[in-house]
Amino acid sequence: MKAAVYHGPNDLRLEDAPHPHVGPDDILLQVITCGICGTDLRIWHGGHRKYPSGTVRVPGHEVVGDVVAVGANVRGVQPGQRYIIAPNWGCGHCRQCVTGNNNRCANYGAVGITVDGAFAEYMLVPGVSIGQGNLIPVEPGADPAVASLVEPFACVVRGQEALGGIRPEDVVVVMGAGPIGVMHMMLARLQGARRVIASEMLPARMEQAKRAGADRVVNIKEEDLAAIVHDVTGGEGADVVIVAAPSPQGQQDAIRIAGIGGRINFFGGLPKDKPTVELDSNAVHYKELLVTGTTACSTADCWKAAAILQSGRADFAWLVSQRYPLDSVLDAFAAAEDRSALKIVVEP
Ligand SMILES: [Zn+2]
Ligand SMILES: [Zn+2]
Incomplete structure (x- = not known):
């Protein structure tokens, strides 16, 4: 599959990457939209602590995708369903996780940060995150680019709840x-x-x-x-x-x-x-x-953000200022660096 792969500081390559292997607890998404965030720019330039030297990984954590394969142990998820992915998960059993703050977990993980993300045709959603409620349904007829705003908006919700x-x-x-x-x-x-x-x-x-x-x-x-x-x-x-x-x-x-x-x-x-x-x-x-x-967002914050974004109470569509195909992902990153842009999304 085609993917934008980080190979080192300022070295993001659009290349042929191995198709993800779907384990019994995982699902596979066909990526519809992935937003570019300040975190992605920091990763790109080699400034993210979860991308130490030698890391080869696909970034992208503001994800909306369609289920194309479901592991044998996963219940309640069918191919064809469209989901927003809350990107962060924790160990699931520490004090921070059980109080709904899995973004604070010492052993947190996240798509596009600690495992491959969504600047790619397909992305694996790990079982551990499915078990923490990280699949958030996209309402019928919703613009997937607007739905992909959930993660940054969840950080905003968290900031104001504090x-x-x-x-x-x-x-x-x-x-x-x-x-x-x-x-x-x-x-x-x-x-x-x-x-x-x-x-x-x-x-x-x-x-x-x-x-x-x-x-x-x-x-x-x-x-x-x-x-x-x-x-x-x-x-x-x-x-x-x-x-x-x-x-x-x-x-x-x-x-x-x-x-x-x-x-x-x-x-x-x-x-x-x-x-x-x-x-x-x-x-x-x-x-x-x-x-x-406040920093980042929990899965609970993402559910709140999705509820507001999908409520129709405000128009969020104008926040998506540019859309790029995956083939132009490097142009999309360059455009995101221009501070006059609002939200830029890649649509594999
Ligand atoms: Zn983000
Ligand atoms: Zn934990």
């Missing part, structure tokens, strides 16, 4: 209007946020923020975010600040612009070589701030 959700009285600031930031804005809107303020500096992304429902889009190159938040909130400060950018400055600003009782999510990780930030700890103390961090 804040106790969004409340009707909340003024929410989202820093960064890339695909993740935009999804944060849409979810905050869906939960009924009073106001959504976006901060960004790239013009194309500022437009995206407007389309996602931001009431005010702040160009941080030209405007003072803190002053605008002060104005919008009558001096009270933001109720929620989500830092959806790998920005130390953004994290510092979040502490500063949050009001009393404010809730903050450090959604984006910082560059590996610069993880230390000077924060005003007294602001956390005296304002009684809740500062949270």
Whole structure:
């Protein structure tokens, strides 16, 4: 079968790969859509810790596919069914796994990360993940490219749940209007946020923020975010600040612009070589701030994300900005690097 195989930093090759062998507990999918995510770009450039030197593997973890073969031990799955794949699984029996946080498991695995993923014609879904509920049905008539947004959107759902959700009285600031930031804005809107303020500096992304429902889009190159938040909130400060950018400055600003009782999510990780930030700890103390961090998503988060995406309550289709066939997967990766693109998907 045709597959995009990682051979080393910046060495992704479209080549003929062995057809996956379906064990008795596994299923085989024909891949319909696989989204390209920041994680895939990090893998491509050799910066992912689960792709140490010498790794030869197919990336791709934002997967929608049709079942083409079912292992003898798998019950309740038939060829022809279309599924979203929640990519992460855990050992299944540790404290994190049994509390619904299999993304925190010390022995976690994931398609496209620890085993072959979906930038390929076919992908194996391992039995261990099927046993944890990682097959999420795609509703009839749904656009598979929209369904493939489940994994990144699940990370967004997780980020906002860490804040106790969004409340009707909340003024929410989202820093960064890339695909993740935009999804944060849409979810905050869906939960009924009073106001959504976006901060960004790239013009194309500022437009995206407007389309996602931001009431005010702040160009941080030209405007003072803190002053605008002060104005919008009558001096009270933001109720929620989500830092959806790998920005130390953004994290510092979040502490500063949050009001009393404010809730903050450090959604984006910082560059590996610069993880230390000077924060005003007294602001956390005296304002009684809740500062949270979230990473990746659990299978439970994916089910919630799929329910929202497939509910029809908001239009997510515009988030898919470009679609590429598998033959053009390298062009697709190059396009994903251009920060004006929203979500790029490969359709094998
Ligand atoms: Zn992803
Ligand atoms: Zn576990």
